[in-house]
Amino acid sequence: MVRLLYFAWVREAVGTGEELLDIPPDCATVESLIDWLATTSEGHRAAFADRARLRAAVDGAFVPLDAPIEGAREIAIFPPVTGG
Amino acid sequence: MVRLLYFAWVREAVGTGEELLDIPPDCATVESLIDWLATTSEGHRAAFADRARLRAAVDGAFVPLDAPIEGAREIAIFPPVTGG
Amino acid sequence: MIRVSVQAEPIDLAAELARVEASGAGGVATFSGYVRADDGVGVLELEHYPGVTEAALHALAEAATGRWSLLAASVVHRVGPMRPGERIVLVAAAAAHRAAALEACAFLIDRLKTDAPFWKREVRGGEARWVEAREGDEAAAKAWLRPGRCA
């Protein structure tokens, strides 16, 4: 089980900020995880339509979308940050 | 009559912060004024011994030592500033 | 001394400054960011990634402390809803000399804009809109990575 976290408009589009999922074993990277998530609901599909607007963190560390996710316990997907 | 002002260690060496003086008409620049002032007392001589450590203002405006002083009402002589 | 806070409460500037001043520094530089009052925003909401945000801010403060030998660094960021004119963020850097404090302060706020997981949502006349990231922010943050940058 992996904990998925969504923030900002990604969270709103998905419809939840958090879900616990069994991820298919062939999801090797954040990007392939996103591909699979997009098939799980209309909300996921809409949230993940534009990959250029997505960022990710694996176990609390910012990573590029082609980063591996093997062994990850928490994966967050969100828009570019806008703090400060 | 011109008002002379001295600050910081220049003031301490001269022995006063302010004096009103009739300046000889051949004192055309701050530098020539300083030459003349240095002859007026031992304190003035000591204060003005090292020209590289002196700065000046004429009527409130910072000027180089070779600036003209004709018509000046207030001339200040002081060390490089050290505020802030 | 590093202080990091991500909080719903208003930022108490005087209290935060008293902390960094207690380091005995010769100079303290600060930057405060505010909800803009001039573009019709009624409410600004700040969302963050709990835990990870605090860790990112701490790492940023540690990086600044090491690079500029700071005596103290504080990064305080508000989350939740806030009104125009309210303080969103405060960064402060205390150092023996002014150049270090000023540069570290600019570094902290530039990098915070891109390195810490915060998201802003503006509410204008009942309509909410997520703020888009600015390319200028990425450029400002990256400038600190160039070895040849003018100080």
Added chain:
Amino acid sequence: MIRVSVQAEPIDLAAELARVEASGAGGVATFSGYVRADDGVGVLELEHYPGVTEAALHALAEAATGRWSLLAASVVHRVGPMRPGERIVLVAAAAAHRAAALEACAFLIDRLKTDAPFWKREVRGGEARWVEAREGDEAAAKAWLRPGRCA
């Protein structure tokens, strides 16, 4: 809005900040300088050129306001005797965006060091010594004159 004060009273940072914040700025940058507590100075005395100092600080604040389109600029400097840890100077710049506020703040303190007639005298164990001007201050102030300076 420009505010300049040369005063014997302690600098009230919270009150000064409230003034610049009232401009409705998106960002406020400040720099505060303190009497160093770490080099044995018991008392620091600040002398100035009354009238001319205030005019110089005002001219500096106006230059910064014009160059960075500031919404507010404050320059407050203490004179007379003060103790280690006390605030000598505060500069603050308020602008719509952070880069302008940060740069204007650095400009104000760098130029203040060379353009305003203040002189410091340190008293250490009963012995008084006038502080010498630092060459680095001249260089920092002149850097703002170079058109090619990195921002």
